[in-house]
Every structure is written in C-alpha cells, then in structure tokens.
Amino acid sequence: MIYEGKQKIWSEYQKEIPDDHYFYVRSCIRQSFFPASEATFLDITRNKLGKDIFETEHHTTCGGIAYHSDTIPQETVMTIIARQFALMAKNGYENYVCSCITSFGLYCETMETWREFPELEAKIRENLWKSCKLEFAKPKFLIHASDLIYKYRKLIAAQAVRKLVNVHTGEPLKVVEHIGCHYSKMFPSKGVGGAEYPYVLVGMIEAWGGEIVDYPERRHCCGFGFRQYFIKGNRGYSLSNTHKKFESMEPFKPDLIITNCPGCPYFLDRWQYVIAESTGKTYGQDGHGIPALTYEEVAGLVMGYDPWDLGLQTHQVGVEPLLDKMGVEYDPAKKYLGKNGKDIGAPAPCSCLK
Amino acid sequence: MGKLYDLLMKDYRLKEGLNACINCGTCTAICPAAEFYRYDPRRIVDIVQSKDDEEIEKLLKSDTIWYCGECMSCVTRCPRKNAAGLIIMSLRNLSIELGYFIESEKGRQQYLLTKDLCSNILDYGYCVYPRRFDYAGHPEAGRVWEWEEKHLDDVFERLGGNLDGKGPGAMRRIPQEDLEQIRNIFDITGATERMENVRKAGEKKAAELGMTVEEFSEMVYKQSDPKHLNH
Amino acid sequence: MTPLYQFLAAQAEVPEVIDRIPSGYSHFVIPFTIGITFFLCWIGVGCVRLLAAIPRNDRIRFWKSLFIPKTIVKNLKDLFGDCLFHLKIWQRKPLLGYMHSAIAFGWFMIIVLGHIEVALFVPARLNVSRGGLFYPIFYRYFVWMNPGHTTLKGSFFFFLMDFFLLYILTGIGLAVFKRFRSIVLGMRHTTKPSLADRIALYSLWLIFPLRLLAESFTADLSGGSFLTVGVNHFWHFLFGDKLMFLPFWWAYSISLGLFFVAMPFSRYMHILTEVLWILLRNAGIKPHHPRKGVAEAEIYACSSCGLCLDACPMNVQKKNLKYSSVYFIRFLRRHNEKKINAIADKCLMCDKCHALCPVGVDAPALRRAQRITVNNSLPYDYSYLPSAVSAGQLSGPGRVHPRFAAAEYGLSPAADPAGAQKPEVLYFAGCMTHLTPRIIKAVEKVFKAAGVEYAFADREGGICCGRPLMLAGKTEAAAKVIEANKKMIEESGCTTLVLSCPICYKIFREEYHLEGIKVVHYTQFINDLIASGRLPVSKSDEKIVYHDPCELGRGCNVYFEPRAALDQVGTLVKAAKEYDESICCGGSLGSLTLDTRDRAKISESSLDNLLANSPETIVTACPLCLKTFSEAVSNSKHKYIRVTVKDFAEVICR
C-alpha cells in the first residue's frame, strides 16, 4: 500500500465545510439505538468546540428508510425533505448538518435531481405549499455530521485526554473504518476523500493516533439493504454481507471499527452476535468481538467521556477489551445502571460471544 | 412496444439512471445482492433498455427486482453513468403502482413494509421507533436490546435521550401539527393512496390464499424460498 | 566311382521308394520338431482359450454352424477363396494377389502333396510315434528313390512338388521385391514389421530357397523333377560327386523351426487364425469386446497386408499412417492401451478398411467396441427426451401429430379430427439436415412435385437419431434416444419413413426395428418415384459426379439408386475411386479426435478424387458431406472454382 498515492487522491476530494451556524437534523436509527452518540455530538460541537448548532423539535424523519424500502413515492420523500429545508430557512440557517447517511445521500440526490430537472423542484415547491403552507430554501452547504467532526478532528485531538493507542504496548490501535454507502458512492465529490478512499474517518483516526487498516472488503456494504433487513425472511442477505466483511478483515486483527452511518454500527455489532451465536465464530481476541463504534463514541472516548455516558453498553459486542487497551478507566458495576444509579438489571449473557 | 417502458420513463430515477448500458458487468461485480441472490443487475438494466414490454412485465412480477439492497454501490463504478439502483427503484415503483408486486414472494413483502414504515412516520414522525422495534420480532437485536426494550425510558434518560418528551432531543415526541403536515404531504404526493392500494392488494392476496391477514403477515414476514439463493 | 543311383538302378526288384535311413530320424529334424510342437501347442491352447472367451450362446451357435450345409459351403468357399487364393487381393491388386496366393496356396499344396506321397509310399511313417510330425516334411531326406522303378505316379508327384516349390519361390521372390519396392505392387504404403515379424519374415523367405537347396542336393538319391534334379546336376557339375547335403537340411529345419516359433508372435499367425475367424464370422458371431473372444480371432486374422493403409482417408497425411487399422490391430495384439485408445478415437469410421480387407476384418467395429470400453461409463441424463419428442403430443383418432398437420400437406386433422388421415410417408430430416436447410427445401419440393402426401416429423427440430452416440461408444445412451424416436415414429402411424441423412438411415435400418414401417433413404425413395413415373425429370448434359457417402454406400450398401436417379437428370462421370472405394469427405462424425486441419486435408483429397473426370457438379446425398464439401470448395483453392456442390434432391428437382 502506497500512502502517498492515497494522499494524492484525498487532496482531490476536499469539500467545503462551513465554520459555524449549523442546522442539525437527527437520524431515526441513531436516535433509536445510539441516542448518546447524537447527544455527545451536540455536546462536543456546542460545548467543546463552541459552535452554534441548532435543533428544532419540529423536524421529522426525512423518510429515507421508507423511501429506500420503496414504500413511499419519490415525490413524498422530496416534499418531506423540502419541509426540513423550510424549517432550516425559517430558523435562519443555511448550513444543513444531518446525522444520518441515508438522509445525507437522499438530500444530495434530491438536490442533484432538482438541478437536472427544475420542473420537479417546482412541483415539490407546490406540493409543500399545498400541504404545509411552507416555502423552502435549499441549504448553502449540505454536510454530514461526520464531516463536522472531521473538520474539527485536530481541535478535538488537542483537547483529547488519550489517543487511539494501546497503552500497554505503545502501539497505535488498528482501526477499521466503515463508511455508509450513501455517503459518497453516489456522488464521490460530496464526500471527504471521495468514494474509493474516503478520508472522513481516516482523517479522524490519523488525528487521534490510530493506525488505519485497509482490508479487501472495506468498501463493501454492511448489508442493511432496508427491506433486506426489515423482513425476517431476507435477513440472511444482510447477515451474509457483514459476514463477508468480517471474514475479509479477520487476518488484519483490527482492534476497533469506526463507522459514520447510523445503521452500520448496529449491523456490524449485532451480526457479530448472530454469527457467534449461530456458528460459534468470533472475530476479536479470545472469543470477544470487534467493537463497532460510531465516530461520536470514538471522539467521546479520546476526549475522556465516561464510556457508559457514551452508551457503549448498548453495543452487544463488549467494549471492555478496547477500553483496557486504551487505558480508559471505567466502573464495570455502573455499566447497566439507569439514571442516577438506578438498578435496572442487566442483559442476559450470550452463550458464545463474550 | 414500450408501453411499460414509457411508464418507467416518467420516473425521474430512470431518467437519471439509464444511459445506454454496455453490459460491462461492473455493477454485478460489486453488487452485494448479486453475491447472495440469484441476481444480476446488469441483466435488469439490459432488459429495461431493450424496451421489451413482455420482458419488463415479467420483471415487474418477479422476485428479481426485490433483491437489491439499494446500497447504490453500483452507481460509483458504472462507466456509462448508469445507476442500476435507481433503475431498480423505478421498476419497484411501477410494480407497486400496477399491483404486480403482490405476485412474487419478495414483492409481497411491500405489504408489511408499507404498513409498518408508513405508520411509524405518520404516527411518530420517525421511520424507526424503538417502542415498535420488538425483541421478539428481532432476536438478532441481541440480549442488550432485550434488556433495553424492558427499560426504554430509563436507558434513554441515562443516555441523554428524550423519549416521547417535549422539545428537541433524541426520540422526542414530535408535535402534532408537524405530524399533520406530514400526513398532508402523504395525501398530496400519493403516499396515502399507495398505502391504501398496497393494503388492499395484500388483503386480497391473503383472501386468495385463504389466510387471515395475520396469517398472511406472518407468512410474508418469515417466508424465504431457497430458490432465491445460489447453491 | 559309380553314383549310388546308378548302382541301385540295377536292382529292379527293390520297391520304388525305400527308407534310406531305417530309424526315420536324423538330428537335424530337432529344430523343426521343436518349432512345430511349440506352434501346435500354442494354437491348440489359443483356440480353446478363444472359444472359451466367447459367450456360451455364441459358442453353441458356432459349433452348430459347422454342420449347417449352407455355412459349410460358404466356409469352404471363403477358406479357399480368402485364405489360399486370396481372391480379394487378386481383384484389387493382381500381382499382390499372385504373391499371396503363391505362398499360401503353394505351401498348402506342398504340405498336402507331401503327406499324400508319404501315405502312398511309406504309409507307416504317418504315425506320429514313428516321426509323423516331421517325416512328411523331410520326406526327401529319408527316402531312396529307386531310379529304375520310377513310375508315372512317382514322376507325377515329383513334378507337382517341384512345380509348387517353384510357384512358391516366385511368390517369395515377389515378396522380397515388395519389401524393397512396394509401389510396384500397387501399394503406396506398407506396414513396418516388428521384431517377431522380421524373424518370421526372414525365416519364411529362407524356408523355400533352403528347401530347394536341400532337396536338390539329395535329388540324386531321393529323386525329383525338373527343378530339383536340374539343380542337382548343376551341383554335380560344380562340386563333383561328393555333395555335403546335411548342412542344408539343417538349415532348412532351422528356418522352419524359427518360423514356427516366431509365427505366433508375428503377423503370419494370420495364416491360421484366419481360418478360425472365417468360421466364426460365417457363424454370425459379432465381437463384444475389442480384444476378447471373437475379436481375438479377428485381430489375429489380420495379415498386416497393409491394404487398409492406402484405403484409409486419413493417410493423405503421412503422419496419420499410424492411425490405420493395421496398426490398431497390432496395438490390440500388444495390449498397448494408450495407443489403442488414441487410434480408436481418431478413426472416421468410414468403413473403407473393412470393405477392402482381404480377410474381412471389421476394424471399425473393433474401434467402436474399444470406444465402448472407455466411454460406456459416462453419465447421461435423458429424462427430457420423452417430452422433447412428444412436445406437440399425438392426438385424436387419426393420431396425426399436430405438427404434421399443416394445411399445405392436405391434412386437416384439426378441423376434422375424425377424418384425419395417417400420413403414409413420414419424413425425418435429422439434426444435420437442419443445419443444411437447402436439403429440406429440395426434398419438400420433390415431394410436392411428385404429389407425395407426407408428414414432417421434425420440422421444428427433433432429437438425435442415436448414431453419433453409437459411434462414440455410448450404446446405452443411444438406446434411450432410439427408444424416444421410435415411439414418436410408431405413433405417427406412417408406413414409410424417409430419411435424408445417411447417418440416421443406417441406425434406423439397423437398430430401430420399426415393425411394418419401410425405412428408406431419400435417394431410394426418389429413385422409386422416378421409376414409377410419379416424378417427372428431364435429362440435361450437366456433368455430374456422385459421391458415395460412407454411411450410405459402405454403411448401407446403397450404390445403385442414387446413380440410377442421377442418370435421368444429367451425365454421370466417374470419380477416380467410387462405390466401396469412395473417399470419406472428412466431415464424418465417426472421428472423435481428428482436428479441423486434418479434416480439411481429407476433404481436399476426397474432392480431388471426385474431380478426376472434370465434372461440373458434385452431388452427394448426405448433409454432412454437403456441408463439408461446400465449405471446402469455397474455402480457397482455385482448382475448385468451377465446381458446385449440390444435394441429390436439389439436382433431381431443379
């Protein structure tokens, strides 16, 4: 692998990311499964970086999952998106930051389609007026939340209390990145680093002291596939795609997987559990899995957030070996406590995955 | 010739996604679905561009168009700037509009998907809503979800969420007026009509098969014929 | 000193022949005795073993056949005709025929006459215990001829013995000459002898000259006729009275002994095996295995004469000589599996070597038997066949295949199922004809012109006839295909089945056993149409040469009908070689391994053969030949520029 070659490509895909005043929209999946990640993201941006990032209670789903499950027409999803844009404009913002990759891709696609077919944009404008009496303005900048963390990766590194380094050996942690498919595969120029060698997560890992691991199936989809997951009869597809990725990364012995898509950490985490429970195979050391974390969680870890505040307990793959390697202090007893130390029990143990 | 093709061409996704395919196979080469289903996106694009209505109709009624996971990996690599994924989406769209989807095992799944996802959006403003994501239906969500499901309020509170709460935050209750607006959008853009049609088609199919709606739903949720796979 | 014979001549009371050596034995007979004993044991054991390897039923059939008068007559005819007179070789190559018959018949006569002499003059010596094994052979050494008492009978035998010895010697002379200048005898190629062959050959060459020497040296004692006595005088003239004759008798014995020891390992074994093969063949027993049982008799019946070398179309290239039947048989004898397989697979199965073989060795059948041993285990799955051939389903009382019922044939079963007629004539085009649609078009045109009501069995394409499978040795698979086709044809209710492909024709005729259905090739069918006046034809002066397709001519013995028909429409000219000597077009399905280039060479030689008398048109009656020739003619060669290749039916109905 020739690092300089990649650098050259990265240098060609540098998208402009605005400095401040962001309009934030949430991700359905991330909110449901990793609420702490979004909370951490907002905390870092607002309190650690001192940026203006605004969230309105009136924003909704973009409808992307329903759209990509082919349950709602294109016009419907575009009108919902137009409504989101209208909320942004109404609140005086023009830098649109979304937490979800599906949304991000969909926004990019929508804007591109409107650009190519202005009559469609006009139609949507009309739809929005008819349904909500709202008018929208297209955002000036459309960015994914991970773009923002990427932009401030060095500032975060400066505030970091630890690095992505094995404190026992001094070696950098081997980190695998996984980019959501809709981040840049459709529009390579819309993603930091392009589609083939995206830099958005690599930049964070480098800045925070980790060692990036490139393995053959890096670009492969996690296998969510929308309808391929929601219907039980289709889940073999979803599972098999993740399995393929893990089989490919196994020889590289990664310590950690970092993702920027809401669904991917869920699938890369849970499918390890299913593979372990149904075939007995695990990919981490000594029967453990490989933790698949969100970029917010990783940022939180290096900045010294408590792992249980970051919601690392909601991953099925245990994170303790990783925390040990990084030298993160944690109280195992507090892992599954509710708010204010309330005892709400703990998940049943797995039969295979440690 | 080309009636179905003309219908397809009304779809902006097809307009964007189809630019004279040269059958090079880059899409299939990296397609996650082509690896695990009996599926070849290149063939689909080729059939669509043939404008052969008979073949297109076969497609619309087949399982084939439902294998794609819409990851859009194909878009990156196509040397002709085609988007097999978008073509699939417009085929699915037409299959649903014409009611053909109910003919195939995989297409039929739209009945459940439409019901669940659309009601999530209309009821809560989210595509996914944790209180409707049950461990029983999703054993793969793991022991940790089994635990979370029982203590959703506590977990969300602990993790800085705002489950069903007022104001902004993760999983907040979205104000009713916003949900009304979403419903209006659904009505105006044809989503409501589609939901209805899909529901009716599903119920009709259930009746045809001599099943109750519950039995039908159960079957659609779990059924998976090995014929979909390569062996 | 007075010569002994003059002295004895005076004693008139002495018998005509006297045992010169009372013991009737001399050491020199040992080599011969050993040789002949070994040889007789060998063939005795061989016969028993060979007959034991034949299936029981066949064996019984064989023994029975020996007592059926008709077979007895045929056996005698064949034995004399093939083994002694070599009539088949005479027919093709008179000089070669003379050579073979001189040696075979001459030797046979010498042995027979020798024994008759012994029986007449010293009958006691025929007893084996008194030297019966060797005595008749060396008769002239052991006896003293009373010169005074030479009877007419004695002189007669002396004359015959000398005559046949001379006869043999001329044959040997030719054989020696042939070895060095084979082309003189009409053979372009000749076989390469093995070591045993050489030993046997050289001893065979020596036997008769040595016999002449030995007998001539003793001729003054034992008598002789014009040859031996004449030579004897010459010796006396040369060496005086003291003749040392014993060494020559030794040499003669040794050469005989050597020959008999080498014979079982040499091609000369054919001299005897041929007898057995003729008996077995005439009993109607077919080989089931390329090396065991009847086949063993067959392969040892081969004289390695090499006639098949020139017959084989592959030998247009010298590198292919080794694929000829004579070598195939040699390797079969030597059990050289690798070479056997390679040769078996290479053959075009044109059957010419069989047609030309002086002893009727059916080498193509042996090759097929060999293919069976190799390929028989190949898996096949023909479960689709029944549905393939009954795709349209035979239906209605008239059971007319809907596919047959197109209005243009005057059949209308669909409209009037009760009145549906059976198609009298069913035409089956076959796979290869479908690749040459011009034949179908021409055949249908002929049918229409002659007003033939027919149905077309495989208009929409059918399945294979099974012959290619058969040729490849997949007999069992072929049976499945045959079964499926047979059912379809029988259900059609036709009474005549017309085939335009000789490949189909051969297998339909031989393996289908269609009860009550006349199976004809379209050349025959059309010739009948012309003969009966149903098909009007007009003669032109187009110079036509007819190519006999292998499967039709040699395969099914159809030579007359196509020529008779063609004679009505054009002027037939001769090819250099025709009828059973016709040269395969090179496209044959028989060969499994022959490559395109080799085939092209064969096509070229076949074309050259056809063009001997500058015809304008080459007519053939096989889709494969048609396609092969058409391509070969169009492929290059300016010499073919003036000739067109046509199908038989095309020429008949212009």
Next chain:
Amino acid sequence: MVDFGFGLVPSSRMNLDLFDKEKYEELAEIEPDVRICMACGSCTAVCTAGKYTRTSLREAIEDIKNAKPEKALEMLRACQLCGKCSMVCPRGINTRHLILSITKVYSAK
C-alpha cells in the same frame, strides 16, 4: 446455538482462486481446443439438447474455467453428441471430443 429464523447464505461469487489448474491442463492435454473457445454461443444456439434443457457447451466451458466443473458435468449430461455444435463452431473446436473429454477428466475422482 440460537436459531434466529435465518442464517448465512451461500455466496454465488465465482472464485477463480479455486480453479484447478492441473485438472484443466490435463483436459487441455487431451483436447487443446478447450483453450480457444471465444464464447460466441453458436454451439448453444444449435444445440439439440439445449432446446429442451439448459445445456450449453459454451457455459460448460465457462464453468470449467470458473472453477465450477460440477455444473459443467451436470449440464453435459443431456448431450446427445449429435455434433451440430462442431459443425457451427467458428473456431473449429472438436466439440464432441471436448464434451467426452470434460466428462472423462472431471468425472474421475
């Protein structure tokens, strides 16, 4: 082991790394024509068996080269060796011998 109601699905991706070079060379030794196929499909177009089954010599050759000989064998089981393919092959491949050779080489354990 837990039953989730679904499981891993076999991959259809052909893996050329599994290609058995030795076996292929063995085949090419007895029938070198296997190398020169250019996948034009003429053989399949005229195939007698192919009219009723999925038999395709072109595909069978592909399958051999794509490390799926068992599929080739299965496909060739329907072949009647009629020889039409050999008549139409533009490269003059000795198809019948190739079929017999494939069966011979790849059937052998």
Next chain:
Amino acid sequence: MKNNILIIGGGPAGLEASAQLQRMGYNVILIEKDSVLGGHLAKWDRLFPDGVPADEVLSGLIHGTEGVKLFTETEIRAINRLEKSYNVRLTNGITVLSDAVLIASGFDLFNAVKKEEYGYGIYDRVITNADLEAYFKNGSDKRIDHPKRIGFVHCVGSRDEKSGCRSCSKVCCATAVKQAIEVKESFPDAEVFCFYMDLRLFGRHYEDLYLKAQKEYGVRFIRGRVAEVSENIDGSLVIKAEDTVASKPLKATMDLLVLMSGMRPSVSGKAVGDLLEMTVEEDGYFAVRSGIAAGQRSPLPGLFLAGAATGPKTLPETLADARAAAVEIDRYLTEIFPDARNYKQLVRERW
C-alpha cells in the same frame, strides 16, 4: 523558393511526415518538446501484431528525416497568423515563417491514478501497460516479482464516461493480448487473465494474435470490466468483476495487475492548439475538416493534422496518416498557396 513547413511533434507521425515532405523538396522544421524523438514509441519495447522491436521502427523513421531541421526540447512560444503563413516563435529563440503547419502532437496515456478503484499508485502491484513495456525494455521493476497470476484490465480510461472518455482507444486490446503473451513468455508458470468488455481486434493478424494467446499461451479471456481492486494482507490483489458471459460475479487473487491505459488527447498538444485557435471536439481531439474526405486538414487553412492528434490510431494508421498529410500539404502548397490573387477564393473552394 522552398516553402517552410513547421511540424509540431517528433513522434512517429511527425517523423514520417517530415521525411516525406523533405523528399518532396520542402524545407522542413520539426520541433519536439522532449529531448528524444519518437514519442511513446521510444518507450515501447515491441509492437503488435508480430513483435517487431520498437527501436527498429523508430530508428528507421529517424533515419528518414535526414536533412530535416530538428529542434528537440523546443516548444512554441507564440504564433501569429499572417495572411497566408504563420509566424512562429520557438522557445529556443528561433522564429520561423512557415507556409504550412502540421500538428502531430500525438496523445497522452490516460493517467491510471484517476481510475481510483484500481488503486494504481496505491497498491504495490498494480502497474500500467507503459510500466510493463518499460519492464520489458529495461528488465527490472520492483513491483514485478515472479508473479503467479497476472491480470490485464482492458479499457482503463477508455469507453468510460466517468473518466471522461467515451471512445475506444483502439490499440489497447491488441497491446493487452501482445503483453499477455510476452508476460507469459517471461513467466511461463503464470496464469494470465484478460478482462475485457469487447475484444476489438480489428486489424490484420490481430485475431491470429488472440488465437495464439489462447491456444499456445493459455491466456484466459473474461468478458467483464474489473469493478474493484483491493489489497490482501500479503500484498496480493483481489479483483472483482462479473463474468458477463456466465452472468455471475467473480473474484480472483492476482500477483500483478496491468492496467491498459488508453489514449487521451495530448495536453501539450492542446496548448499548441489553443495558440492556433484550433477547435477540439467533445472528445478532446482536434477537429478535422472532414473525418472521411479530409482527415488531415484542420478547419483552418494551412493547418494540417496527423496521427493521434485527431484520435486514437494504431502505428501503421499513424504513419499512413502522416504520409497522407504530406500529400495534402504538398497539394496545398503547389495548388492553392502560390496563387496570391485567388488565394482566398481557392481556400474557400478547395480547403
């Protein structure tokens, strides 16, 4: 008076045209931006279809240019169009008054780095056709270390709208087949694969080359564009494509991957064209007066084109094109150019 003719580009087209024009008695000035003549030919080892050494062909071409004024490492600084001629200032300080200008600026090889998914410049064992030629010529390349499996990817930067080139580069199929044979000769144990979209082996003997590659060298041809290349832990490459004939995705591990970089319009040629205000077509190559009837004339009078400047060509086509251009220039200079009074009208009629 001898006419001055300026030829821009010292590749095969420029060399051949200057030799022809020199023989016709013109005063030929040939400029080349590089220090050596021959263009891409100088970097090639052997030529398809019969493996003639490139050096041999090149030295023959150079040999023919005796008498031509050659300026290497020379470019054009400025061009002034006078009424009938061009006043050209060269970077070496010389000014030429040229009656006709021939642009033989050739082509650039597609920069394979741009096909990001193939990882040229990123993966250690991905090389281009040019790299392989250099290896054949010089005998060493650290990326080529007894490879056991070698893949050739056709159409890299050709027939690919993503990399800005819809057209076929014409020579890569034959080059790939040639190189596949050569590489097999160098590494007889290796398995060699060619991944193609269509095999465009149109020229005389090209199909024979293809057959030879299959028959004698056992090169495997797979119809399918390589979609993705990635690197294994041991540095070997995993390639993914669809075997479109089998309609199945495939993967294979390779020890060496050769990208058949296609032809792109020459960047420096474009700069010259800009100075001359020449039009380029959508594909980036110079426009000609008429693709069929006047393929060597530019839309501007007195400006001629030869070789790959007007689109991908094989070497024999380039040479033929150069000879044709020489004839065209000769016709222009003898028929149209000298007739001062009717010059404009003649140009209108006959250009």
